[in-house]
Amino acid sequence: MELTATTTIRKPTSEVYAFWRDLENLPTFMAHLEEVRTTGDRTSRWVADAPFGKDIAWNAEIVDETPGEKIAWRSTGDADVPNAGTVRFVRAPDGVSTEVHISLVYDIPGGTIGKAVAKYFGEEPHQQLDDDLRRLKQVIETGEVVRSDGAPWGKRAREEFPQRPAQPLSDAELAKGADR
Amino acid sequence: MRANTWAGRNKVEVRDVPDPRILNRRDAIVKITSTAICGSDLHLVDGYVPTMQDGDVMGHEFMGEVIEVGPDVPPERLRVGDRVVVPFPIACGACGACAAELYSCCENTNPNAGIAEKMFGHPVAGIFGYSHLTGGFAGGQAQYARVPFADVGPLKIESDLADEQVLFLSDILPTGYMGAEMCDIQPSDVVAVWGAGPVGQFAMDSARVLGAAKVIAIDKEPYRLQMAERAGHIPVNFEEVDVRSRLLELTGGRGPDKCIDAVGLEATHGSAHVAAYDRVKQAVRSETERPHALRQAIMSCRSGGVVSVIGVYGGLMDKFPAGAWMNRSLTLRTGQCHVQRYMKPLLKRIEGGELDPTRIITHRLPLEEAEHGFEIFKNKEDHCEKVVLKP
Numbered sequence: 072m073e074l075t076a077t078t079t080i081r082k083p084t085s086e087v088y089a090f091w092r093d094l095e096n097l098p099t100f101m102a103h104l105e106e107v108r109t110t111g112d113r114t115s116r117w118v119a120d121a122p123f124g125k126d127i128a129w130n131a132e133i134v135d136e137t138p139g140e141k142i143a144w145r146s147t148g149d150a151d152v153p154n155a156g157t158v159r160f161v162r163a164p165d166g167v168s169t170e171v172h173i174s175l176v177y178d179i180p181g182g183t184i185g186k187a188v189a190k191y192f193g194e195e196p197h198q199q200l201d202d203d204l205r206r207l208k209q210v211i212e213t214g215e216v217v218r219s220d221g222a223p224w225g226k227r228a229r230e231e232f233p234q235r236p237a238q239p240l241s242d243a244e245l246a247k248g249a250d251r
Numbered sequence: 252m253r254a255n256t257w258a259g260r261n262k263v264e265v266r267d268v269p270d271p272r273i274l275n276r277r278d279a280i281v282k283i284t285s286t287a288i289c290g291s292d293l294h295l296v297d298g299y300v301p302t303m304q305d306g307d308v309m310g311h312e313f314m315g316e317v318i319e320v321g322p323d324v325p326p327e328r329l330r331v332g333d334r335v336v337v338p339f340p341i342a343c344g345a346c347g348a349c350a351a352e353l354y355s356c357c358e359n360t361n362p363n364a365g366i367a368e369k370m371f372g373h374p375v376a377g378i379f380g381y382s383h384l385t386g387g388f389a390g391g392q393a394q395y396a397r398v399p400f401a402d403v404g405p406l407k408i409e410s411d412l413a414d415e416q417v418l419f420l421s422d423i424l425p426t427g428y429m430g431a432e433m434c435d436i437q438p439s440d441v442v443a444v445w446g447a448g449p450v451g452q453f454a455m456d457s458a459r460v461l462g463a464a465k466v467i468a469i470d471k472e473p474y475r476l477q478m479a480e481r482a483g484h485i486p487v488n489f490e491e492v493d494v495r496s497r498l499l500e501l502t503g504g505r506g507p508d509k510c511i512d513a514v515g516l517e518a519t520h521g522s523a524h525v526a527a528y529d530r531v532k533q534a535v536r537s538e539t540e541r542p543h544a545l546r547q548a549i550m551s552c553r554s555g556g557v558v559s560v561i562g563v564y565g566g567l568m569d570k571f572p573a574g575a576w577m578n579r580s581l582t583l584r585t586g587q588c589h590v591q592r593y594m595k596p597l598l599k600r601i602e603g604g605e606l607d608p609t610r611i612i613t614h615r616l617p618l619e620e621a622e623h624g625f626e627i628f629k630n631k632e633d634h635c636e637k638v639v640l641k642p
């Protein structure tokens with residue numbers, strides 16, 4: 072399965088590139104990631120968020136990079152869901168913003184993991200990636216993922232629909248957090 | 252705290268809800284001192300804006316005192332104790348739309364942008380108390396509200412102006428003003444305004460302030476037309492006269508140079524069978540608008556004129572007079588108001604006495620009586636023009 076998405080961020084390419092190149096930032100906006108840990112100059116360890124498939128983790132390496140322009144990576148070893156990605160950073164015509172073009176390829180296996188991944192992406196798989204990029208834009212332009220009363224848990228806005236009412240959260244809800 | 256909530260179609264209810272907390276680092280919590288009911292709230296209550304949920308806190312016109320700020324709100328921008336008016340669109344101040352001062356189209360403040368994008372092609376900003384399509388933010392008809400991006404939107408009031416003089420900077424005064432500003436008013440212009448509700452009244456006053464030669468008010472409620480007349484505008488009652496003929500008469504046959512739609516999707520029509528056509532289509536949801544005012548504005552406007560739309564539309568419209576629009580070189584301009592753009596300049600005009608926002612207030616009620624407020628505002632009872640609620 073190949074997914075593509077794009078957004079424009081009102082920051083210079085160098086800044087957007089640097090944010091992405093620190094792969095540990097990816098889980099702040101990519102809904103399917105729990106954690107990414109850098110293990111070497113080009114290598115990293117990725118842990119998926121539960122709905123993507125419980126206890127899935129894999130190693131990845133950067134296979135191509137041009138500072139300020141492009142990063143390409145792929146999973147290594149026997150990943151449960153072999154995957155690869157490329158992100159390109161292009162100066163927008165306004166001269167101040169950066170266009171982010173991302174492409175992800177998943178090799179979806181059979182079995183329970185394949186089912187979990189397919190369920191995660193749902194009927195309109197590109198929407199997840201669109202939402203990821205929306206959050207990337209929020210984080211880089213405003214500092215954080217934006218929360219509302221109806222969609223308080225940032226990365227989970229879409230799956231919460233229909234949402235809790237647009238009224239403040241109770242102490243119990245706040246204490247419970249995004250746990251499902 | 253107590254808050255006025257949406258309780259299904261045609262029903263609002265003041266209930267106990269939790270107090271708001273800081274959720275993002277640039278939030279503030281405001282203790283509300285004054286809040287208002289808007290024509291936009293009627294669209295929600297009447298069920299014409301999708302994605303409302305039982306228990307949603309209503310209200311997007313409010314002001315009050317800052318009682319808490321998040322860690323990333325710079326103290327030079329906002330502090331505990333500040334008195335602020337809060338603009339209804341939530342804007343981040345950093346995206347492309349905000350950089351272009353198109354605050355109601357902010358690209359970052361709507362957590363449900365994906366859903367809005369499906370309906371509108373591109374997403375719109377978050378709005379307080381205005382459905383989940385615009386973010387699912389609790390509104391301001393309450394004792395307290397959480398205000399995201401508190402370092403961007405809220406306007407500090409440092410003078411001793413009363414709440415009632417500045418409250419409407421949150422929405423309807425900037426909205427009316429933007430409606431007039433989009434008309435590029437020239438000194439020779441006759442400006443016709445459909446709707447003598449609060450938004451229409453301020454569009455009329457703004458057209459005058461921007462130098463229009465004549466301002467015409469079109470509505471069917473005699474008391475609202477009288478209010479416009481007292482402010483110096485020319486009333487036209489669409490239930491008593493044929494609007495087009497009357498407008499031709501008032502403009503030497505040219506038609507108004509500029510037309511403002513301050514009615515929106517729940518317009519009524521003088522002729523029963525035309526009204527029935529759209530009412531039925533709207534009821535079965537094969538059309539979401541009842542666009543009588545907009546159609547009439549387009550047909551009436553002089554060739555080459557501007558039709559400025561500040562009345563709210565939500566979806567799809569039937570029988571849009573595209574021929575009149577295209578063949579007569581009309582310009583159509585519109586938008587949810589970019590309130591942040593207008594707050595400071597309009598505060599100056601209030602301080603200078605050029606605009607008196609208090610002239611439209613007819614009712615002051617405790618928050619507990621919000622339901623009654625909605626009823627009289629919606630049904631035009633007791634000469635209701637604008638209700639201010641006191642939490």
Ligand SMILES: NC(=O)c1ccc[n+]([C@@H]2O[C@H](COP(=O)([O-])OP(=O)(O)OC[C@H]3O[C@@H](n4cnc5c(N)ncnc54)[C@H](O)[C@@H]3O)[C@@H](O)[C@H]2O)c1
Pocket residue numbers: 289290291292293294422423426445446447448449450451469470471472475489513514515516517518519520521543544560561562563586587588589
């Ligand atoms: N663009 C924005 O940012 C913005 C902001 C606030 C409000 N609004 C919208 O502005 C509109 C007006 O708001 P309001 O608070 O004044 O509401 P309101 O309901 O009090 O006023 C609407 C008025 O229009 C009159 N009307 C109905 N049908 C008409 C017709 N065919 N011709 C002429 N007049 C007609 C009604 O009698 C009423 O007096 C609403 O649609 C509201 O949602 C837009």
Ligand SMILES: [Zn+2]
Pocket residue numbers: 289290291292311312339422423
């Ligand atoms: Zn309003």
Ligand SMILES: [Zn+2]
Pocket residue numbers: 342343344345346347348349356357358359360
């Ligand atoms: Zn913005």
